[in-house]
Amino acid sequence: MKIPIKVLINNKEVKTMVEPRQLLVFLLRDQLRLTGTHIGCDTSSCGACTVHLDGNAVKSCTVLAVQVDGRSVHTIESMAGSALHPIQEGFKEEHGLQCGFCTPGMIMTTANLLRTCPNPSEHQIREALEGNICRCTGYHNIIKAVQYAADKLQKEVKHV
Amino acid sequence: MIPSSFEYMRVSTVAEAIDALRHDTDAKVLAGGHSLIPAMKLRLSQPSKLIDISRIPALNFIRDRGKYIAIGAATTHGTIATHKTTVQKLPLLAHAASMIGDVQVRNMGTIGGSIAHADPAADWPAVLLAAGATIVVEGSTGVKKIPASEFFVDFFTTQLGEGELITEIHVPEPTVGTYRQAYAKFVQPASRFAIVGCAIQFELKDGVISNAHVAYNGVLACAFRDAAVESSLNGQPLTEATIENAASKAGAGSNILSDNFASAPYRAHLTKIYTKRALQSCLA
Amino acid sequence: MSNTNYIGQSPKRVEDKRFTTGNGRYTDDIVLPNMTFAHFVRSPHAHAKIVSVDTSEALAMKGVVAIFTGQDMKKTGIVGVPAGWQVDFINGDRMKEPPHALLVWDKARHVGDGVAMVIAESRAAARDAAEAVVVEYDVLPAVVNAAKAVHDNAPLVHDDAPNNKAFDWTLGNPIGEVDAAIAACAHVTTLEFTNQRLSPNAMEPRCAIGNYDQYNEKYTLYTTSQNPHLTRLLMCAFVLGIPEHKVRVVAPDVGGGFGSKIFHYIEEAMVIWASKQINRPIKWTSTRTEAFLTDAHGRDHVTKAEMGFDKDGNVKALRVNTFANLGAYLSTFGPAVPTYLHGTLLQGLYTTPKINVKVTGVFTHTTAVDAYRGAGRPEATYLLERLMDKAALEMNRDPAALRFQNFIPPFDGVTQPGYVTQVALQYDSGNYGPVLERGLEMVGYENFRAEQAAARKKGKYLGIGFSTYIEACGIAPSAVVGALGARAGLYESAQVRVQPTGKVSVYSGSHSHGQGHETTFAQVVADKLGIPMSDIEIVHGDSEAVAFGMGTYGSRSLAVGGSAIVKSIEKVLEKGAKIAAFKLEAAVEDLEYANGKWTVKGTNKSIGFGDVALTAYVPHHYPAGLEPGLDFSSFYDPANFTYPFGCHIAIVEVDIETGKVKLNRFIAVDDVGNVINPMIVDGQIHGGLAQGIGQAMFEEVLYDDDGQLVNASYMDYTMPRADDLPMFETDRTVTPCPHNPLGVKGAGEAGCIGSTPAVVNAVMDALHPFGIKDLVMPMTPERVWRAIHG
Structure with a gap:
């Protein structure tokens, strides 16, 4: 029912x-x-x-x-307003996606990470993404995408 | 994957939950659902009704009650990992909680759900054994306080009776400075559940170990404390030699689990290694 | 430099706006009016007679629309899905090709074999009713291992395939010559191993929507396919016998393939066939467990390989005998993978003068095995590169030096001829020393051995492993592969349609499911036409839009599909020049084309691409006798394969207490010919590396002796996760392909082909102090621990 x-x-x-x-x-x-x-x-x-x-x-x-x-x-x-969210932009700029199927989940998990840990180390990023599988990228560029987003978001915070 | 049909009922008090459980013996309790829903999707579990207790305020809290910290059964792993009270007063639990599953699982899965499910590979049972926790259970006949050491009985089996609900977990606050604690695990690489987990708590006075609790998950059908390991520690100085000796005692039991990721002899070996590693982390 | 010099640049991907915002359009995202949902009842047994199928209870359930069983399908006379490649026995007997029925009526031959199709108003209703279909099975003994399946007493998968053999096959020098060469060798290194079975695990599960429009007598199939046209051809001509011009196949955004979505699967044919029976659209979406049971697997070879050396360490001979597990049925390219994509690669980068390979294709009670990223080439590379490192150890030689010594000397394929191998190929161009030199430099090999020795003293076990590989992409030409048994051509088509405003639509038969064709192909077109990338649209994946296509696999898209685009661009420019010459009142020979305009040489008289395009469609003032329009198609059939190569180096650390292997560094120097978009090529390499490393360390499809697939979920089948891998260290050399217009070779599979043996070799190097010479993949902690501790 x-x-x-x-x-x-x-x-x-x-x-x-x-x-x-x-x-x-x-x-x-x-x-x-x-x-x-x-x-x-x-x-x-x-x-x-x-x-x-x-x-x-x-x-x-x-x-x-x-x-x-x-x-x-x-x-x-x-996630996106009139422009891509910095995390989405990071995935695009750093080629953090290929087939795009895991990407929405990666982006949502990244948002959770950067909210709780705005400046993560490579190790922290890898651990935070352990519950998200990507079969295309080997994660290399996903790590760079998250770092790009973290940098950009931190700069935005400083400008406020 | 789609579960078979069931009825859903959300309750707002413990009394309502217990009442609902009494009226339908095929009903199951839903908190975070991270043990139950996967089983239902595979249709390994087909309850007639789910009683959702996740919104009961009395089950969702972490509170310092002086001698012990009380944790509501519907508290998520994520909350335990980050809550000020657990981080400051129960660092073993906060640390272990941060190692459960992945962040998404920690945001939804609950401590009560995990221990009610009693997966032999789950982290909480060993950690609660080491911490000397008490499980508070409520049913139509009243409230029971069951020590963790008696709670876990067998594969996916606990002392939780029909119609009963876990409401709280009470964890004594270790006296900071005199207690040492650790949780170390070797994970199954696909599921990230523990193949072997070793949780340790002991008192260290004048360099001598006492009151040692050494508990394991992943090794036997349910989490357990190993008296042989504990007695090899009590009364001894915290040294590499003591650690080596304690580790050599570990993993001696029969009926050690075996699967595609770890045969029984390998698990027994890992039990020794992770006993050693957990203890070594207490040296610092 | 003009701003339309796109080749060699890394513009960000055109695709990513939709993918990063959740606006990709994958097959399961599509909803058709009045759509129903299918769920397949599948055999839980690996080998069983089907005694009866009772659908009465299920049919009476709420929301159930129809149920079709094997018996229903038997009555239609539809035989099943065919193999796309024929490999006959050495003695000339024809390949055994037992039917692969859409739904089985006699026997189930692997767990997951389709027994009935339940169609209902919702996903849930279909799932519920499938549970109510009662199938009585008579369970029979099963065989899952290829080497065991050929024994006389093994259970038969198909009654008409004795000893479960589908074919046997040999290639190379006569076996007598190779035996003699090996006998004469000073040193012979032997390797007996299983190259384990893998599941491709594209993140998007397969999905198919069939829709029959009774008023137009037209079928539409939306499907997760790497090659929609091939699926249409197979379905129309060989499976259902429906008219091809009345069938549209669309493969929209596809969430990864890695080979598993090349093949025409029974579910595609069933949703099309059944939608006509019920006159409604039907959607089927695979669960992950179904994906493990029904997506074609990869690898699964049992091999003995022997490599002989003279006293100076020169490779003199190679002898290989492989039992290739094909699964219960021949998948589309199943027979080609262990033969023409494996045996032909056994020359490697080395001058081995005598090579013989024998392959026996074997049926077992398991899921079909077919192309998975690399397809045959990883198996060949694994055996060669493991042999090289093992031989170096046995002969007390440095593994890098042993490789340098045996490399084929450089040849460019233009001034020097291609290299003719002992196993039927002619390499296009190659220069193998520099990739290893660069790899050694990047890894710091000079210092590594000292580091390793120092670490060992502290109880830390580091190891280094090498792999220098070659692979073959863009399998071609059609006439040759046809002679070898292919039942399809291996060309590609491309249409370049210049719109009247000078904007360009390109229709490609290649299919992108992560490779970024919408970006790379647009770069090629923009660069060649000298117009902005934003003026170009790449259309693919729809048989109604694209004339024909062979699809994307075997790292062929740019080398074959990209070359087809270039051919069409050449035709556009040739006709454009005629129009421009007319407008400029000059001779065609006096024009030059650059930066999007034709200019009369030595003058400032010019006309832009857009003006020419408009003239072509509004031909008021126009060359006499010239057709209007500016729209060209090409079918490009390459002269040869392309041969990328490279050097992969792994550094691992083994925790000898637990046996756990940690990958500390991974260096990859690949030569994929010319590079259009370095960012995308690097991404392709990274992804391939992760899958190759996955095979070495984590992945294996496990069957028990009863034929149950025991790890058919992500809780049990291990794939690399973010915290399992390091950042990759990559570089390139560039040796252009001499025979295609872009000089490109292919990058999709290279990472997966080279990396696996590098990791295994590194583990062997780390474990050298324990006297361990070989270990089976994957190198799980328990396996490593057992090897160390006896």
Whole structure:
């Protein structure tokens, strides 16, 4: 039986009916057509489905839609304004992506990292991304992308 | 992957949760869901109902109660890793929490969910054993306080009875300066669960070890303390020789787990090595 | 320098705005009106007779639209999906090619074999109903190992393939000559090993949407494919017998392939066939576990290799015998990988005068094996480069010096002929010394041995490993590969359509699934036409837009697909010059083209590309007899393969207490010919390195003796993660390809081909004090620990 939920998704209130077994990732992809969040593994291993729940990175393939009732979800679609977000820009500038499938999850996890640790070392970046698998890049340029974003975000902070 | 159908009920008090559990014996408790939902997606678990306890305020806190720190069962690993109280007063728990899974898992998975699930490879059971924690369980017959040393029984099996709910974990505050603690693990490279984890806590007075707790996860069907290792430490000075001796006692049990990543003899060996490494980290 | 000199520059990728913002359009993102969802019932057994399939309960469930079983498919007369390459037995007998049914009705031959297709109104309903389909199996014994499967008493995968052999095959010098050469050698190094089975694991699981439009009698397939046209051709001509002009195949954004999305899979044919039965669109999306069970795997060779040297360390002979596991069925290029992509590479970079290779292709009760990044070439490189390091150790020679001594001397393929190997190839151009020299310089080899000795005294075990590889890309020409058994051509098509405003649309038969063609191809076009990149659009992946295409695999896109684009550009410029000459009232011979305009030599009279384009489409004042329009197609069939090469060096540290290997450094000096976009080439190398290192250290598809795939999830199959790898140290030399117009060779697979033996050699070097000479891959901590501690 479907039950009603009310969720703030990318700052917009969404009221909908879901089966209790509906995973958050399917709510986003199938019901709301926010297809930037991807499914890569089904076992909460690969991180392609990473979104922010009340500001924290979570794997939306292992969260039920009913669990986010009354809470706030941000997806990759919320990251860019009129220009790319510095993290998105970092991935583009440093060629931190190839096929693009893991990229939204990488970016959302990076955002979580840079919020809690604005100037991470290479080691900290690698550890922070251990829950996100990329099969294309060998991570080399992803590390550089995160460093680019960290630098840019820190400069922005200084200018404020 | 899609779980089979179930009913969903969100409760706002512990009493409601216990009541709901009493009325449906096929129901399961949902906190962060990071042990349960993966099993449900594989349809290894097909509960009739999920009782969501994640919004119960009484289960979501970290509080210093003087002799011990109380942690609500629905507190996430991430919160335990970063909360001021745990970082300052329970550094072993904060450190171990920061090593669980990955950041996304830590943001959702809860301490109560992890210990109720009792995966032999999970980190919390060994850490709570070493820390001398007590698990507070509530059911229709009242509140029980179960020492961690009695709580974990077998593969995915605990003392948690039907219709009961873990509400709090109580961890005695070690006296800073006299206690040494460590958690070291060798991880399975794909899942990042522990192949062997070793959690240690002991008192160090005048250079002599006492009150040693040495606990393991990943090694046997459930987390356990190793009395032989502990007694080899108690009364001894904290030296490389003591450490070598203690490590040599570790991993001696039978029924050591075996899988594609680590056979029983290799696990037994890793148990010694990680005992040594955990103890060595206390030398500093 | 003009601002349209794009070749050799690294503009940021055109693709990345959509990918970084979540606006990529992958197959599962597509929703068609009235769409249904499919879930396949798959065999849980590796080998079992199908006694009965009962769908009655499932059909009665809510939301179920239709269920098709093997028996239903048997009635259609559809035989199944074919192999795309024929490799016959040495004695002339035809390759055994048992049918690969779309759904099996007689027997399941691997875990995951499709038994029934359930179609429902939602993903969940399809999943629920699949669970209610009752299949009775009669379980039979299975065989999973290729070397064991050829035994007389092994269970048969197919009744008409005795000893489970699909083919046997040999190449090189006559075996008698090679035996004699080896017998005469002063030293023979032997290696017996399994090059383990891998799962490609593109991050996007496969997905297919079939849609039959009954009013126009037209089919559309959206699919995660590296080559939509080939899928269409196979599906129309060989599988379903439907008319090709009524079938559109679209491969939109595809989330990685690494070979696994080359092949035509049964699910693609099933969604197309079934959509006609129910007159509704059907979407099927693979779960990750299904991906492990049904995406074609890679490698899985059991090999004995012997390399003979004279007393001075010169390689004199190589003898190789391989059992190649093909899985339960022949996948599209399954037979080609262990033969023409493996045996032909056994010359390596060395002057070995006598080589013989024998390969037996074997059926087992496992998932089909086909091309995975490198495809045959990593297997060849692994055996050669392991032999080189092992031989150096045995002969007490320096592994770098032994390689230098045996390298083929430099040749440019222009003034000097290509190098003819003992195994049927002619290398295009090569200069092998400099990549190793540069690698040694980057790694600081002079100081390494001292560091290593000092570290060992402190109980720290460092090791260095080398690999100097060659590979073959852009497999061609069609006539040659056809003679070798290929059932397709290996050219590529490209259409360059100059729009009336001078903007350019390029339709390429290559397919990008991470390679960045929209950027690299645009650079080529912009550079050659002297116009801004922003004036160019690269279109690919849609059989309705692109005339034809052979797709992307074998590192062929730029060398073959890019060359086809250049051919069309040449035609555009040739016709453009005629129009320009007319407008400028000059002779064509007096014009020169640069920076987007034709100029009469020695004057300032010129006309821009855009003006010529407009004239071509508004031909009021126009050369007599010249057709209007400015739009050309080309089909480029290369004269030869291209042969990239390079040197990879790994430095590892082994924790001898736990056996855990840590990769401290990785140096890669690759020569991929000319480079269009260095940033993208570096990225391709990095990704290849990670996968090659993954094979050495982490990855292995594990079957138990019953044929169960025991690590079919990301919780169990290990791939490198961010914290497993170091930053890579890369450099290049440039030896242009002499036979294609861009001088490019190919970069997609090189990293994966060279890196694996470098890591293994490094571990062997680190473990040398323990007397360890060989270890099976992957070098897991327990394996290393057991080797050290007996």
